[in-house]
Amino acid sequence: MHSTFKLPEEPFRSTDPLLGFDLDPAHRAIIARAAALAAGRFAPRAAEFDRTAEFPADDFVDLHEAGLLGAAIPKGWGGLGFQPHSSDPFALWMMTKELAKADLSLARCWEGHGNAMTLIDGVGTDAQKQRWFGGVLGAGEVWSCWSGEPQTRVPGQAARFGTTVERVDGGYVVNGTKVFTTGGGGVNHAILLVSTAGPGAARHGTGNADELLMLVCDLPNPRVQFDARWWDPVGMRATASHLAHFDHLYIPDDNQLGPGGAFFAGKWQTRFTPQYAASFLGAAEAAYDYALTVLSAPDRRADPYVQHHAGHMAIAIEAAHLWLYRVARLWTGGEDEAAQLAAARVRYAVEHLAEDVVGHCMRACGARSLIRPSPVERIYRDLGFYFRHDSDDQVLATIGRSVLGEETDVSFFRSARA
Numbered sequence: 001m002h003s004t005f006k007l008p009e010e011p012f013r014s015t016d017p018l019l020g021f022d023l024d025p026a027h028r029a030i031i032a033r034a035a036a037l038a039a040g041r042f043a044p045r046a047a048e049f050d051r052t053a054e055f056p057a058d059d060f061v062d063l064h065e066a067g068l069l070g071a072a073i074p075k076g077w078g079g080l081g082f083q084p085h086s087s088d089p090f091a092l093w094m095m096t097k098e099l100a101k102a103d104l105s106l107a108r109c110w111e112g113h114g115n116a117m118t119l120i121d122g123v124g125t126d127a128q129k130q131r132w133f134g135g136v137l138g139a140g141e142v143w144s145c146w147s148g149e150p151q152t153r154v155p156g157q158a159a160r161f162g163t164t165v166e167r168v169d170g171g172y173v174v175n176g177t178k179v180f181t182t183g184g185g186g187v188n189h190a191i192l193l194v195s196t197a198g199p200g201a202a203r204h205g206t207g208n209a210d211e212l213l214m215l216v217c218d219l220p221n222p223r224v225q226f227d228a229r230w231w232d233p234v235g236m237r238a239t240a241s242h243l244a245h246f247d248h249l250y251i252p253d254d255n256q257l258g259p260g261g262a263f264f265a266g267k268w269q270t271r272f273t274p275q276y277a278a279s280f281l282g283a284a285e286a287a288y289d290y291a292l293t294v295l296s297a298p299d300r301r302a303d304p305y306v307q308h309h310a311g312h313m314a315i316a317i318e319a320a321h322l323w324l325y326r327v328a329r330l331w332t333g334g335e336d337e338a339a340q341l342a343a344a345r346v347r348y349a350v351e352h353l354a355e356d357v358v359g360h361c362m363r364a365c366g367a368r369s370l371i372r373p374s375p376v377e378r379i380y381r382d383l384g385f386y387f388r389h390d391s392d393d394q395v396l397a398t399i400g401r402s403v404l405g406e407e408t409d410v411s412f413f414r415s416a417r418a
Ligand SMILES: Cc1cc2nc3c(=O)[nH]c(=O)nc-3n(C[C@H](O)[C@H](O)[C@H](O)COP(=O)(O)OP(=O)(O)OC[C@H]3O[C@@H](n4cnc5c(N)ncnc54)[C@H](O)[C@@H]3O)c2cc1C
Pocket: 108, 112, 144, 145, 146, 147, 148, 149, 150, 151, 152, 179, 180, 181, 182, 203, 204, 236, 239, 241, 385, 386, 388, 389, 390, 391, 394
């Protein structure tokens, strides 16, 4: 006699995504603390920050009060020791993932802040570390990194974006414009990536690598004006990535971070690129959690198509974790060259895994998953826009070039740097 299989009353819960990964227990506890804060405080605020396109300042106050703002500062300087270049980058990436699960815009701002801490630790002087790490840990100061000076014009764009830098007595003078200044008007300091060769900065510049400077701009500053009207995007609205005008901004030598070219010489962007993947994964995991909640109703979870969608999502989420873990272990295992090349791979792979997860979530959950207050509506817009931060055509071409033995720019996904 057949016994009928009965679905359990309790809905299915996904297993802990970090199960089986070798993470320091202290790191695991800090990630759990960040996850609780993100779920309890940041997720409920995300919709309003998105609506008003407002920098999530309250979230950063909470991160400071919870002792998490200095996560990427080394322990020797009073931080939590999550710096990706001399600790376990997987720990930082998993913390970023938790913030992204609550709010992808917050995660982008957090990435910029963490990247700034890494650059200060990597190339700053002891006096600079003392001053700037002290400001973060003591006063809750928030940082960002601004390069964006895309050189191609788009319809409706009145003038070309870009900065010029002039050497003067005791420092530099910056003039011109930047776009995508994440945290513009909300952060206390920004590392300006600017080039003495002219407009284009790091990402869009064509000058010699050693002409790129990192100059720290203290904010607010009457010589830096933000134009918020420029920022009315489909997603990532709360990054407040405004258009900035620099009008004879003087930056003293004390605020220069490392010598010219230090950014490229240290291949720092390869340390930062996997962070995008961690953020994409966080957004995908939030969509997955939403889907599991919706689909755990007995009539839905018995449906074979729903089961396929759930299976796809589970595998994609797991694959993304495995990718990030592999890249982290290349770094911690001292395989620097392989890790630098793997940055592009994890960026590309996780973009498509995350896109897949959100697609399966929407197909399985239906149209109401895209109506507010469903978080999937925002995740879909945010991810679709955030993916454009790098062109995945160029990322894939970079990977192909390295496979074929062609010269490869591991920093910014284009053919060889001049
Ligand atoms: C949400 C978000 C947050 C961001 N935050 C920051 C930040 O904090 N700091 C920062 O510095 N930047 C930031 N950026 C900006 C980012 O670094 C890029 O500068 C920006 O996305 C470039 O804009 P674009 O894609 O419109 O332009 P483009 O770079 O012009 O790219 C448009 C398309 O044209 C192609 N293309 C461009 N130039 C060429 C060429 N010469 N030959 C062939 N193809 C080409 C590209 O591959 C792409 O497909 C952010 C971007 C986003 C979306």
